[in-house]
Amino acid sequence: MKTADKERYIVFDVETPNSHNDRMSSIGVVVVEGQNVIQEYYTLINPETHFDPFNISLTGISLADVRDKPTFAEAWAELAPIFSSGMLIAHNAPFDMSVLAKCLNAYHIDWQPYAYYACTCQMGRKCLPDAQDHKLNTLCTLLQIPLEQHHCALDDAKACASLLIHYLKQGNDPTDFVHSYDISHACTAQKTSNARHVQPSETTLRLQTLQMILKSISADGVLTSEEIAVLEEWMISNQILEGNYPFDKVFRTVRQATQDGVLDNEEKEEMLELFNRITDPVGHTECCCFDIRGKVFCLTGEFKAGGRGAIEAHLVSLGGIASKNVTKKTDYVIVGEFGSDAWSSGNYGTKVKKAMELQEKGCSIEIVKESEAHIVL
Numbered sequence: 001m002k003t004a005d006k007e008r009y010i011v012f013d014v015e016t017p018n019s020h021n022d023r024m025s026s027i028g029v030v031v032v033e034g035q036n037v038i039q040e041y042y043t044l045i046n047p048e049t050h051f052d053p054f055n056i057s058l059t060g061i062s063l064a065d066v067r068d069k070p071t072f073a074e075a076w077a078e079l080a081p082i083f084s085s086g087m088l089i090a091h092n093a094p095f096d097m098s099v100l101a102k103c104l105n106a107y108h109i110d111w112q113p114y115a116y117y118a119c120t121c122q123m124g125r126k127c128l129p130d131a132q133d134h135k136l137n138t139l140c141t142l143l144q145i146p147l148e149q150h151h152c153a154l155d156d157a158k159a160c161a162s163l164l165i166h167y168l169k170q171g172n173d174p175t176d177f178v179h180s181y182d183i184s185h186a187c188t189a190q191k192t193s194n195a196r197h198v199q200p201s202e203t204t205l206r207l208q209t210l211q212m213i214l215k216s217i218s219a220d221g222v223l224t225s226e227e228i229a230v231l232e233e234w235m236i237s238n239q240i241l242e243g244n245y246p247f248d249k250v251f252r253t254v255r256q257a258t259q260d261g262v263l264d265n266e267e268k269e270e271m272l273e274l275f276n277r278i279t280d281p282v283g284h285t286e287c288c289c290f291d292i293r294g295k296v297f298c299l300t301g302e303f304k305a306g307g308r309g310a311i312e313a314h315l316v317s318l319g320g321i322a323s324k325n326v327t328k329k330t331d332y333v334i335v336g337e338f339g340s341d342a343w344s345s346g347n348y349g350t351k352v353k354k355a356m357e358l359q360e361k362g363c364s365i366e367i368v369k370e371s372e373a374h375i376v377l
Contacts, residue, residue, distance in 0.1 A: 008033050008086030013156040014099045015059040022102040023047035025061045028154030030161040035168050042154035044069040054212050059151050073107040091136045091160045093119035097181045118177040120163045138221050218275040223268045245357045246278045293319035298326050300351040301336030305375045326354040330365050337370040
């Protein structure tokens with residue numbers, strides 16, 4: 001991981017062609033040694049699969065752009081030596097790591113069972129706690145870091161590298177944030193998942209589309225009247241979703257804000273906060289006084305500290321009451337550090353979704369990140 005006594009970091013960003021997030025349409029890589037950029041790499045990739053309209057709109061990459069570009073396997077011949085030479089760094093790194101693992105699996109590439117990485121988003125939560133949020137574009141604006149074209153893989157990787165260098169210059173050590181990504185486990189899990197794949201219902205697909213729309217229009221931290229008008233029009237044409245969370249909550253909030261024909265800043269801020277909470281419920285929650293004694297808890301996601309069984313036994317030994325399902329009696333839904341593949345695909349899971357529905361109904365259930373629960377086995 002070291003070259004000439006300097007730490008070497010491989011900063012990367014991937015873009016994907018569709019909501020499955022198991023193929024790449026482009027990848028950008030920036031190599032940082034010490035506090036200096038020494039190499040940049042970018043390529044479009046032919047994912048050999050379909051493109052969703054949302055992804056085309058987000059990245060500007062379509063099937064026509066990649067027809068004659070290398071496949072992931074062909075690009076990996078150049079990438080492998082780079083990726084093997086240092087600690088991997090990305091913003092919202094579990095997503096990029098998941099896509100990387102799935103691509104390696106899809107092309108039957110035997111790389112290495114584990115990869116070590118750190119996330120500049122997670123680093124930002126500690127190093128820049130007062131930021132409005134910790135999205136890449138928000139932090140770049142805060143620190144006056146150039147971000148030429150958001151969702152261009154190379155531009156995002158360059159911005160992420162600049163964030164990393166900022167943290168390094170402030171005396172922060174990325175190894176304090178290091179995680180080990182189990183590449184082999186991710187590939188095995190994908191094979192198991194594919195073996196029992198069930199086509200999502202029409203309702204699920206529409207709710208996922210709603211979530212992608214909310215994520216897209218709130219990504220820059222600003223809502224415009226035009227964006228709200230487009231959202232409202234989509235919701236009116238999809239009223240078949242009435243009775244489903246979060247459709248009802250969003251529709252009601254948008255309708256109340258637009259009924260007088262004027263959208264003021266307070267209404268826009270309220271909607272932005274709601275959209276951020278819906279699209280990233282785990283990232284937008286804080287628990288200041290976690291106490292498991294006598295409390296009913298439910299676990300979800302993959303945990304950094306260990307397997308769910310061991311985590312559950314540990315919390316029970318501290319006085320907690322384990323539950324397999326989220327109900328009105330649940331006090332805490334505890335979310336593993338590594339989340340799950342479902343969340344990186346735009347679906348944050350039924351347990352978190354159920355907890356949010358119960359919160360909306362007035363239940364005092366809390367969504368707690370693993371780091372806030374201070375789980376140590």
